[in-house]
Amino acid sequence: MAWESGVQFMIKKEVVVIGGGPSGMAAAIEAAKRGAEVLVIDANEKAGGQLFKQIHKFFGSSEHGAGVRGIDIGRDLLKEAEELGVEVWLNSVAIGLFAEKQIAVETGTDDAEKIVRVVEGEKIVIACGASENVVRFQGWTLPGIMGAGAAQTMINANRVLPGKKILMVGSGNVGLIVSYQLMQAGADVVALVEAAPNIGGYVVHASKIARAGVPIYTRHTVLEARGEGRVKEAVICEVDGKWQPVPGTEKVIEVDAIAIAAGLKPLAELAIMNGCKTKFDPILGGWAPLHDENMESSCSGIYVVGDVTGVEEANTALEEGRLAGVAIAAALGKITAEEAETEKKKIWDRLDGLRSGPHGEARMKAKDRQLADFRQLSAAEI
């Protein structure tokens, strides 16, 4: 192996997947199952992404793992990948994606020296996931105020409570589920505020925390966090139809932590860096790379799956990953186009199912727009 000023060149793989969460692992498994040589790069010390924090049973079709807890889906994914010989680099961050499909990968933990390797993939899958949005209010930087995902990581992965009296901000599924899980870990959720007039997530999730006694305040926001060195009080208030605080409606709540669940945005930087065409769609969480029915981006051979292409949930991420894995296997000549079509049709049917119903409708339309935009782009280039 050649070394040049601490950088190790040039490792070649048929498929390199950036991100070992549900979508990346699913892509790796489907490609490896059909004979491709796959490397997964993951930033954490264990792959599986957020699945190992998701201790609840998943919705979906009973034919495809619904009713199974996220942690168990994660365990099975890692096991399957291992059995198929998928190579996984842990503690490894893709710090650059360059022409010729080369990825610079930095490996190591912050307390030690890191190494940098450059790996070239015939096909690349970008599956970096999403990051949490924040809500800024006076005092929001005080220790004890964190993303809801951070709180979930602490209780379910690190098994330590970030606080005992918690205010949750936001009523999407993340806010509702993490509230429930904080109580399962032994904390109290003293209130949940939601600026919109209605609860954002599934009502069954809201009902679980309602019957656990969590007061849900819709049309409310957090105005201020107070405390020295740690949040001790939260000031919440009503908001009017224009999202403005209504004077005189302030309430002071004693808290030792505030968790913010204000949605997520795609971690699309690598795709953008590489020149993949993106489009802004608020339903999908912001700027997301466009893709075709195979999840291939506007850059040939670079696939985008999971939250990177629009924030949804783990089930859709898994299916998008599978689509890319099958498409890649076909593109590499591991299976015939006909075999791939049959398999992809099944996956698309399941994806359509997951995006159906009143809660999925907006996402279904947004994903359809994304595909239509991609087609338009391709037509324009021809």
Next chain:
Amino acid sequence: MALENMGYLTLEELKAQTVYPTEERFRKGPVAVIECTHEIPCNPCEGSCKFGAIKIGDPITNLPGLVEANCIGCGICVAQCPGLAIFIVDKTYSDTQGTVSFPYEYNPVPEVGQEVDAVDRSGKVVCRGTVVKVQNPKSYDRTPVVTVAVDLDQVETVRSMKRL
């Protein structure tokens, strides 16, 4: 509406929006009350019932419909529902009391015989209840199901218990 801004349904809303068991069925013994009103793409309850008492069909977002004649009130579906939205109500437990079985995923899990605070859909304590059964077999996959006996007039109100 309570559902969208409080997080739970009132009994009246539930009766209007779901296939709620009839009084006649309640009189025959334990039966499932399915409090799922949101057209979620989800169907494990349907597959979990060996008696064909829950129908969803196609599309998967159909609300689960109770076929009350087929339901024996066994409670298998209670632990299978990812939304924890199914309960078993038995109005025939005794002359004065009925039971409510609900999923309870908190530690500590109560013990049989224990007196607990029974709460309604909003989390408000409505009465005391006695734990008469706690089920947590492997097939329930870590969703314990607790059965609490309460006064008959509370069985349609009580949906959980205060955490211990």
Next chain:
Amino acid sequence: MCLRVEDHVVLGKDEPGKTVEITVDGRKLAAKEGEKILAALLANGIIVNRYTVKRKEPRGLFCGIGQCTDCAMIVNGKPNVRTCITPVKEGMVIETQHGLGKRGAIHD
């Protein structure tokens, strides 16, 4: 106040693991080998990891997955270590980071 989630209805009992000693700002603390430094500190009631460069404001856990750097501390003399993703090792010396963590320069 116990902040560790020792028993959990879904996750079961926490595995005790190997206890190691770490030093945090001169104080000896017990931690579990391999757990994240941040988790060990939280379990011991420490929630401030660093102070900002200009306003010297306290910062602690924010993203929990190595993205935001709010939990950076000095570990074995090396500044800017993201404690939420760095595992505890026996004998680690951990210090609250002031500013950029160049000792003597911005350090109080």
